[in-house]
Amino acid sequence: MPVLLGLLGVLGFSFTLPVTRVAVEGLDPAFVGLGRAAVAAFPAAVLLAIWRERLPDRATLARLALVALGVVFGFPLLSALALRELTAAHSAVIVGLLPAATAVMAVARAGERPSAGFWVASGAGLAAVLGFAASQGAGVSVADLLVLAAVALGAIGYAEGGALARDMGGNRVICWALVLSLPLTLPIGAVAAVAGGVDAPADAWLGFAYLAIVSPVPRVLRLVRGARARRRGQDRPGPTGAAAAHARLGCRVLRRVGRRRDPDRLAGGRGQRRGDAAGPRGPGKTPHVAEFGAGHRLLALIASPG
Numbered sequence: 001m002p003v004l005l006g007l008l009g010v011l012g013f014s015f016t017l018p019v020t021r022v023a024v025e026g027l028d029p030a031f032v033g034l035g036r037a038a039v040a041a042f043p044a045a046v047l048l049a050i051w052r053e054r055l056p057d058r059a060t061l062a063r064l065a066l067v068a069l070g071v072v073f074g075f076p077l078l079s080a081l082a083l084r085e086l087t088a089a090h091s092a093v094i095v096g097l098l099p100a101a102t103a104v105m106a107v108a109r110a111g112e113r114p115s116a117g118f119w120v121a122s123g124a125g126l127a128a129v130l131g132f133a134a135s136q137g138a139g140v141s142v143a144d145l146l147v148l149a150a151v152a153l154g155a156i157g158y159a160e161g162g163a164l165a166r167d168m169g170g171n172r173v174i175c176w177a178l179v180l181s182l183p184l185t186l187p188i189g190a191v192a193a194v195a196g197g198v199d200a201p202a203d204a205w206l207g208f209a210y211l212a213i214v215s216p217v218p219r220v221l222r223l224v225r226g227a228r229a230r231r232r233g234q235d236r237p238g239p240t241g242a243a244a245a246h247a248r249l250g251c252r253v254l255r256r257v258g259r260r261r262d263p264d265r266l267a268g269g270r271g272q273r274r275g276d277a278a279g280p281r282g283p284g285k286t287p288h289v290a291e292f293g294a295g296h297r298l299l300a301l302i303a304s305p306g
Contacts, residue, residue, distance in 0.1 A: 016215050017079065017095065018088040019207040024080055026204030028196025032211065033077035035189030039212035041182040044175035053172065061180070063164055068177040070157015072185065076211075078150035085143035090136060094129050094147040098158075101151050105159035 023032045056064065083091060100122050107114050133144040157177075164173045 013215070016211065017083065017091050019210050019215070020080055021083045021088040021091075023204050023207035023211060024083050026200030027198070027208060028192045029080035029084055030077065030192035031189050031196055032208055033080035034073070034185045035193060036208060036212035036215075037072045037076060037178055037181060038185040038189045041178040041185065044178040045182075048172070048175050048179060051172070053176075056168075056176065060164070060168070063160055064173070064176050064180055067157045067161045067164065067173060068181045070153045070155070071161065071174070072157075072177050072181045074153025074157065075150045078146045078153070082143040082146035082150070085141065086147065090133075091147050093132055094144065095151060097125055097129055097148075098151050098154055100125055101155035102158045102162075105155045106162055109159050109163060 020032060055061075079091065079095070103114075103118075104122055107118075130140065133140045161170070161173045161177070168176075
C-alpha cells in the first residue's frame with residue numbers, strides 16, 4: 001500500500017509542471033502559485049475541524065512556518081514564475097533534483113553523515129542539470145535559477161515536514177501549513193488576480209483548479225513520507241521520487257500517441273519556445289483541438305511541445 005500511494009503521488013505530481021504551464025499562459029503566475037494554496041486551505045481547514053485539532057504550540061508553529069515557506073510559497077510561486085519562460089519539459093529535468101535535494105536537507109537537518117557515494121551522486125546530478133540548462137540557449141537563464149531556487153526551498157520544506165510528520169502525521173503537517181498560510185496567500189492571490197486579470201481561457205482555469213484541488217496534498221504527502229524514511233537512515237532518494245521527472249515527461253509523450261500531427265501547430269510551438277509570436281495557440285491555428293471541450297484542450301496543451 002505505501003508503494004501504491006507513492007506511485008499515485010508521483011502521478012499526481014507529474015502533471016503539476018505541464019498544468020502550471022497551461023495555467024500561467026492565461027493567468028498571473030503569482031495568482032497561480034499562491035491562489036491555488038489559498039483554495040486548498042479551505043478543505044484543509046475542514047479536515048482539521050473534523051479531526052478536532054488544536055492550534056500547535058509556538059515551537060511547532062515556527063517549524064510549520066518553515067514547511068510553508070518551502071511547499072506553500074517557495075516551490076509553487078517560483079516554479080510558476082519560471083514557467084512563463086521555460087517549457088514544462090525543460091523545467092521537469094531541473095525539478096528532477098527535488099528528491100535528492102530533499103534527502104540532502106533531511107540528512108543535514110538530522111546531523112547524519114551519509115556515504116561518500118551519496119554526495120558524489122548528488123553532486124553529479126546537480127552538475128548534469130546545470131550542464132543541461134546551460135546547453136539550452138544562452139547559458140543558464142534567470143528562469144533556470146528560479147526553478148533551482150524552487151527546488152531548494154521545496155527541499156527545505158519537505159525535509160522539515162518529514163521531521164514534523166513523525167510527531168503529528170504528514171496529513172496534519174500539510175493541512176496546518178496551508179491553513180496558517182491563508183492570511184498571506186488569500187490577499188496576495190486576490191491582488192494578483194485583479195492585477196493580472198481573470199479573463200482567461202477555460203484551459204487556464206481548469207489547470208488552476210487541478211493545481212488547487214488535485215495536486216497539493218498527494219504530492220506533498222508523498223515527499224513527506226519520503227523525508228520520514230530518510231530521517232530513519234535511508235539517505236537515498238526512493239524509486240518513486242526518482243520516477244517523478246520521467247513520469248512528467250512521459251505523460252506528455254503518451255498524450256501525443258495517436259494525435260494527428262499538425263505541422264503548423266508544431267512549428268508554432270517551436271516558435272513560442274523562442275519567444276516568437278508567430279505560433280499562437282488560438283482556435284485558428286489548432287482547429288483539431290478547438291473542436292473539443294475545454295478539458296480536451298487542456299490535455300492537448302499539456303502534450304504540446306511548449
